[in-house]
Amino acid sequence: xxxxxxxxxxxxxxxxxxxxxxxxxxxxxxxxxxxxxxxxxxxxxxxxxxxxxxxxxxxxxxxxxxxxxxxxxxxxxxxxxxxxxxxxxxxxxxxxxxxxxxxxxxxxxxxxxxxxxxxxxxxxxxxxxxxxxxxxxxxxxxxxxxxxxxxxxxxxxxxxxxxxxxxxxxxxxxxxxxxxxxxxxxxxxxxxxxxxxxxxxxxxxxxxxxxxxxxxxxxxxxxxxxxxxxxxxxxxxxxxxxxxxxxxxxxxxxxxxxxxxxxxxxxxxxxxxxxx
Numbered sequence: 001x002x003x004x005x006x007x008x009x010x011x012x013x014x015x016x017x018x019x020x021x022x023x024x025x026x027x028x029x030x031x032x033x034x035x036x037x038x039x040x041x042x043x044x045x046x047x048x049x050x051x052x053x054x055x056x057x058x059x060x061x062x063x064x065x066x067x068x069x070x071x072x073x074x075x076x077x078x079x080x081x082x083x084x085x086x087x088x089x090x091x092x093x094x095x096x097x098x099x100x101x102x103x104x105x106x107x108x109x110x111x112x113x114x115x116x117x118x119x120x121x122x123x124x125x126x127x128x129x130x131x132x133x134x135x136x137x138x139x140x141x142x143x144x145x146x147x148x149x150x151x152x153x154x155x156x157x158x159x160x161x162x163x164x165x166x167x168x169x170x171x172x173x174x175x176x177x178x179x180x181x182x183x184x185x186x187x188x189x190x191x192x193x194x195x196x197x198x199x200x201x202x203x204x205x206x207x208x209x210x211x212x213x214x215x216x217x218x219x220x221x222x223x224x225x226x227x228x229x230x231x232x233x234x235x236x237x238x239x240x241x242x243x244x245x246x247x248x249x250x251x252x253x254x255x256x257x258x259x260x261x262x263x264x265x266x267x268x269x270x271x272x273x274x275x276x
Contacts, residue, residue, distance in 0.1 A: 029123035030130060037131025052142045055089040059146065070211060075151050082152045083236040084209025087229060089139045090172030091204050098132045099179030103192045122268040129176055136169045155241045164239035167252055171232050174256040177263040184270045207233050228255035
């Protein structure tokens with residue numbers, strides 16, 4: 001009894017209930033918190049606006065403003081740029097929303113409440129990222145719908161198209177951890193938004209998304225070659241339109257795994273340090 005009382009007293013002094021040691025407890029806690037994130041998103045249409053409408057606006061602007069100049073035909077340019085736009089959709093969803101929303105929740109004290117619950121310390125982060133994947137799926141669905149109305153057609157087959165979507169969602173999920181880290185480390189939401197915007201444009205546009213690599217100057221072509229987003233764009237283009245896919249898919253998976261392995265542990269560590 002004395003030992004149990006001592007342990008209970010230590011838990012109370014720390015101000016936080018320790019999570020029970022159960023198999024797969026972290027996974028269960030993360031899924032529950034992912035459900036909370038999904039509910040919040042569905043009840044706040046504004047949270048879906050950037051993720052769903054912005055890629056559609058980009059698609060319309062690029063096709064009808066630059067299609068004639070770049071390809072001589074808006075229809076041909078639509079086929080070329082659409083795979084790149086779906087990758088940019090994942091970047092916008094993963095970068096512009098995840099880190100910023102996480103920072104806002106932490107400033108409002110939502111994560112302080114989580115600390116008092118008997119859940120895994122990293123469950124709030126994992127749940128937030130998993131919940132954001134709903135935005136990825138909705139954004140892709142909207143983009144394919146608008147693209148089909150504009151005249152885009154998949155030239156391979158349904159499994160290849162699904163593989164392209166799965167690859168871009170996986171990359172968005174992995175990349176979002178880099179901005180989860182930014183959202184945890186940086187105190188001011190405006191600063192997080194600035195860093196996200198500064199990182200998004202070179203990552204998204206320093207690729208073969210808008211124009212073929214052969215048309216770029218040498219210094220920019222060198223950046224395109226080392227940009228991980230380029231590999232995802234080329235893989236998606238091959239899966240949707242046909243062409244070589246083995247090397248770009250492999251490179252995309254390797255980059256995704258590398259980003260996840262580096263930034264996910266750092267984000268969890270930074271969150272644990274900040275939450276005490």
